[in-house]
Amino acid sequence: QVQLVESGGGLVQPGGSLRLSCAASGSIFSIVAMGWYRQAPGKQRELVAGITSGGSTNYPDSVKGRFTISRDNAKNTVYLQMNTLKPEDTAVYYCNKWYAPVWAWGQGTQVTVSS
Secondary structure (H helix, E strand, C coil): CCCEEECCCCCCCCCCEEEEEEEEECCHHHHHHHEEEECCCCCCCEEEEEEECCCCEEECCCCCEEEEEEHHHHHEEEEEECCCCCHHHHHEEEECCCCCCCCCCCEEEEEEECC
């Protein structure tokens, strides 16, 4: 069973930046398309970035141009660089497979954008 550990969240002012990391156990990481998701209070979890095993990426319009997903297969780690953060980006951020069926969810990392 793959375990996912997210880190790097915190409190940041609007317009600021954060870099999230997600470490995955298991040997299949390098061949799996990965995604970053977020869940704000009272809302459904949504995909905010996806990256294939070959490095192709995809983003929804809400974060396009501000968020960048990347991966280091040698370290079994996927990253999310978030720039020009907005209050509406406040959420718990999770990583997981891009496509179903997903693995068990990690604990996530809280991102709060507030002045």
